[in-house]
Amino acid sequence: MTGARRRATVLLTTAVLALAACSTPGTTPEPSAGPSRTPGPSASPSAAPSPAPSPTPAPSDGAAPEPDDPAAALSLEEKVGQLLVAGTPAADDAVSPATRTAVVDHHVGNVFLHGRSEAGLDATRELVDAATALAPPSAPPMLVATDQEGGLVQVLRGPGFSELPRATEQATWRPARLEREATTWGTELADAGINLNLAPVMDLVPAANQSANAPIGYFSRNYGTTARSVVDSATAFSAGMQAAGVEPVIKHFPGLGRVTENTDTTEDVVDDTITAGSEDVEVFGAGIDAGARFVMLSNAVYTQIDPDRPATFSPAVVAILRDDLGFDGVIITDDVSAAAAVDDRQPADRAVSAVEAGVDLVLASADPSVVPEMADALVARAQDDPEFAAQVDAAVERVLAVKADLDG
Structure with missing residues (x-):
């Protein structure tokens, strides 16, 4: 069955059927019992200098780069x-x-x-301005991201920022109300200089797994427990963000709703249930059909899709997005700088494996000190492997296309 046909099926059936009974919360106080959370980030500066930028190779046919191609002006680094x-x-x-x-x-x-910050909108804007000022004026505009889901996963608070309820409460609102509220929340982010929100969660959590589902259900990050509820609420949230000029990121493909362990704090998190044709996947398909331009991958292993790799390193998982669901936007990893589920690989290998699988953005949120190692490894691989270099080029084109729209 094609992706389009499966998506049509889920939209028709989930209205009457309920399921049988990466960022994640940070330092906000949590319930007294239950799964543990990820430790705080470690951020030590790296003193290793980067190699001198190499010139961008001329096209193989000798033709000059297209003047309206922003990637053509960039070096490999x-x-x-x-x-x-x-x-x-x-x-x-x-x-x-x-x-x-x-x-x-x-x-x-x-x-x-x-x-977590209680500093408010003005202070956040100052921090964002300081970050973006580090890039040269000739560089493409930055994606400035955060996690503003609601409830225990709300990075930015204080004067100028609303208090967002948990997703389980948002799911009780009519979609029109949620979209209006999300437009307000998105406008606050945009005023602070944020243009990318790593939300909403579109993981489908069965009712019977709500409390046992360590990364999502336990913290009430899910928009209900049926496909219809998730699709209606998450797409309303996304529409509100986009109306405010902030791109949402639907996550964590192909779904973390059926696991019991948290990939941030646990190695070898495995899902033995989800397949390419599962309702969990079709929920994301509905989000893509509704206009999502960013999808975040899960760090769990899905044995029915690719038993050998976490989704974030899996060409098979990426192929479901690209081929089955027709997604032509930006694919981003969950954090791969400090997550326990990917700790068996060196940071350099995590970055290379993700891009090799077809990922566009590699997220090093908790421990940015590993970024130089990742960058050097990506450059070295692209210099040695023309096929990998072509993957880098394709990913850059997708990233720059979205940036151009946001900047416009």
Whole structure:
């Protein structure tokens, strides 16, 4: 069955059928019992200098680059920088040394505000302005991201920011109301300089797994427990964000709703249930059909799709997005700088494996000190492997296309 036909099926059936009974919460107080959370980020500066930028190779047919092709003006090192996202603490009044190194020395073109801040909108705007000022004027505009889901996953608070309820409460509202509220929340983010929100969660959590589902259900991050509820609420949230000029990121494909462990804190998180044709996947298909331009991958392993790799490193998982669901936007990893589920690989291998699988953005939010290693590895691989270099180029084109729309 094709992706389009499966999506049509889920939209027709989920209205009457209920299911049988990566960022994640940070330092906000949590319930007294239950799964543990990920430790705080470690951000130590890297003193290793980056190699001198190499000139961009001329096209193989000898033709001059198209003048309206922004990627043509970038060196390989600058292209690689467009594929990396470095985290910096949202509560600080200055960009972390590690992220400063990533942007200044390794051309990293995207930042993520992580942790928890009560500083308010004006202070956040000052931090964002400081981060974006690190890039040269000729560089493409930055993606400036955060996690503003609601409930226990709300990075930015204080004067100028609304208090967002948990997704389970948002799901009780009519979609029109949720879209209006999300437009307000998105406008606050946009006023602070944020243009990318790593939300909403579109993981489908069965009712029977709500409390046992460590990464999503336990923290009430899910929009109900039926496909219809998730689709209606998450797409309304996304529409509100987009109306405010902020791009949402639907996550965590192909779904974390059926696992019991948290990939941030646990190795070898495995889902033995979800397949390419599962309702969990079709929920994301509905989000894509509704206009999502960013999808975040899960760090779990899906044995029915690719038993050998976490989704974030899996060409088979990416193929479901690209081929079955027809997604032509930007694919981003969950955090791969400090997550336990990917700790068996060195940071360099995590970045290379993700891009090799077809990912466009590699998120190093919790520990940006690993970004130089990632950047150097991506450059080296692209220099040695023309096929990989072509993957880098394709990813850069997708990232720059979205940036151009946001900047416009």
